[in-house]
Amino acid sequence: MKTPEIWPQDDGQPVSCVEKLKVLEENWQEVQDVLRDAFEDAVLMGVSEQVMRDRLADLVTALVSPRQGSGA
Template identity: 65%
Template structure:
């Protein structure tokens, strides 16, 4: 996993394509990014150290993110 990908984006874009500017939102986004990056790193390392193929685990993690439901859809 590239270390650069684990660094939070410099700008978070809103649905309108404009950067999010609210400091509290930016703080929460940075905290969430750090938490998710750590959990993904740990899960990836555990899987690989237990013998799972790196490429296969990357696909599992990518598929997991791709399958996340949108919170904008009606429940």
């Protein structure tokens, strides 16, 4: 999956800082690689593809915002 071209902020404006965009792109690639590896390993070890997809989606859904508790 291609890195998103635009990273919208809460106000809808895109992140424009070059360094932030670089970090976002690197993180996106790293997450893709790790998820792909975990998915492929699970499927090759006999886990249902749909179950693994669902569990990975649940993992993302369960992420807690770093802003939580900061009043934001």
